Amino acid sequence: MEIPKELRESGLKATLPRLKILELFQRAEHSAPNGTRHMSAEDVYRHLLNENLEVGLATIYRVLMQFAEAKILLRRQFDGERAVFEINASEHHDHMVCVSCGKVEEFFDKAIEERQMLLARQRGFTLRDHSLSLYGLCQDCATRDRGSPGAALSGAMLSQHSPSGSARLNLKSHK
Amino acid sequence: MEIPKELRESGLKATLPRLKILELFQRAEHSAPNGTRHMSAEDVYRHLLNENLEVGLATIYRVLMQFAEAKILLRRQFDGERAVFEINASEHHDHMVCVSCGKVEEFFDKAIEERQMLLARQRGFTLRDHSLSLYGLCQDCATRDRGSPGAALSGAMLSQHSPSGSARLNLKSHK
DNA sequence: ATGAAATTGAGAATTGATCGCATCTGTAGA
DNA sequence: TCTACAGATGCGATCAATTCTCAATTTCAT
Numbered sequence: 001m002e003i004p005k006e007l008r009e010s011g012l013k014a015t016l017p018r019l020k021i022l023e024l025f026q027r028a029e030h031s032a033p034n035g036t037r038h039m040s041a042e043d044v045y046r047h048l049l050n051e052n053l054e055v056g057l058a059t060i061y062r063v064l065m066q067f068a069e070a071k072i073l074l075r076r077q078f079d080g081e082r083a084v085f086e087i088n089a090s091e092h093h094d095h096m097v098c099v100s101c102g103k104v105e106e107f108f109d110k111a112i113e114e115r116q117m118l119l120a121r122q123r124g125f126t127l128r129d130h131s132l133s134l135y136g137l138c139q140d141c142a143t144r145d146r147g148s149p150g151a152a153l154s155g156a157m158l159s160q161h162s163p164s165g166s167a168r169l170n171l172k173s174h175k
Numbered sequence: 176m177e178i179p180k181e182l183r184e185s186g187l188k189a190t191l192p193r194l195k196i197l198e199l200f201q202r203a204e205h206s207a208p209n210g211t212r213h214m215s216a217e218d219v220y221r222h223l224l225n226e227n228l229e230v231g232l233a234t235i236y237r238v239l240m241q242f243a244e245a246k247i248l249l250r251r252q253f254d255g256e257r258a259v260f261e262i263n264a265s266e267h268h269d270h271m272v273c274v275s276c277g278k279v280e281e282f283f284d285k286a287i288e289e290r291q292m293l294l295a296r297q298r299g300f301t302l303r304d305h306s307l308s309l310y311g312l313c314q315d316c317a318t319r320d321r322g323s324p325g326a327a328l329s330g331a332m333l334s335q336h337s338p339s340g341s342a343r344l345n346l347k348s349h350k
Numbered sequence: 351a352t353g354a355a356a357t358t359g360a361g362a363a364t365t366g367a368t369c370g371c372a373t374c375t376g377t378a379g380a
Numbered sequence: 381t382c383t384a385c386a387g388a389t390g391c392g393a394t395c396a397a398t399t400c401t402c403a404a405t406t407t408c409a410t
Binding site: 077079080083096098099105107109111112115116119120123124125126127128129130131132133134135136137138139142 | 252254255258271273274280282284286287290294295298299300301302303304305306307308309310311312313314317
């Protein structure tokens with residue numbers, strides 16, 4: 001009776017890896033700044049390791065895929081980056097991604113949603129899903145860059161404190 | 176004096192691979208249906224082979240990257256798919272992608288663009304770029320599927336006449 | 351024409367992600 | 381509670397897309 005309803009309803013067995021992964025995303029849901037909300041498979045892997053739980057990467061990929069299919073998680077893929085997942089709890093939203101520090105902010109705009117539906121309808125297009133991401137500098141990075149221009153956007157140095165992976169275009173440097 | 180201004184202005188040397196790749200995208204610009212407009216590195220590779228021009232894949236990836244940096248081409252990355260490129264000639268636009276046949280339609284909506292700018296401004300976000308893609312069934316596929324439901328969305332059979340790659344989620348079957 | 355600098359091509363290497371399979375483990379039913 | 385077995389895991393192999401390495405070739409300013 002400790003089995004979370006998300007798992008029960010999905011038909012997936014309540015295994016340790018699944019329970020822990022679900023819990024991880026649920027805890028991260030309201031992690032305030034710099035979205036630990038959005039985690040890649042590797043992010044999850046490392047988080048679990050920190051909790052002294054060794055789960056095979058393959059398992060993590062599998063579970064993330066199953067959770068996404070079950071609508072427990074949402075899979076997001078920002079421009080050239082690895083896939084990240086977030087818990088599917090809050091309302092639908094789109095994202096603003098800082099290309100400097102990697103921070104992900106969420107937003108929702110009714111007007112945009114409505115225009116999308118209208119445009120699709122006009123073309124006889126049956127809308128299933130959509131993905132809208134704005135890329136640029138978050139307030140903090142814009143401010144900092146104004147102070148010492150030139151240093152910014154090299155990205156390399158900044159990729160350290162990038163939460164779930166790295167800034168866009170910064171495709172190297174992991175592990 | 177045959178050197179296209181795109182190359183001249185980019186500072187890139189006018190080599191055969193570059194000339195041919197540029198020409199390919201320029202010719203494809205107005206290819207009417209089912210975007211040959213959007214081509215992956217492999218697509219380009221195959222097209223050049225058809226013209227009896229063997230260019231190493233590595234070179235194609237390099238040139239595409241350079242062209243994207245020079246704003247000659249635009250790199251697009253639809254959900255789980257490989258990167259595709261299109262010539263950066265026409266006005267800015269976003270995309271509707273058919274998840275069944277892979278067709279890519281383009282659209283532009285002033286209202287959406289304006290909302291995006293407004294939302295970014297409200298959050299102190301310096302907008303650099305954005306990506307909006309609508310996923311669903313194009314008119315043709317929606318009509319066909321209504322005729323013989325169930326058959327659709329298996330995707331596999333359809334991936335053949337998919338122009339630049341394959342339908343979304345159909346990550347296998349290439350070469 | 352000449353040489354420094356840029357570019358290419360072939361293959362090796364990386365990276366993110368998936369697969370195959372032998373071994374475990376939840377969980378429904380006895 | 382016990383048990384059988386479908387389902388799940390973990391490991392390593394594998395895959396696909398992309399990038400890197402480096403020697404050989406080509407471009408272009410002089």
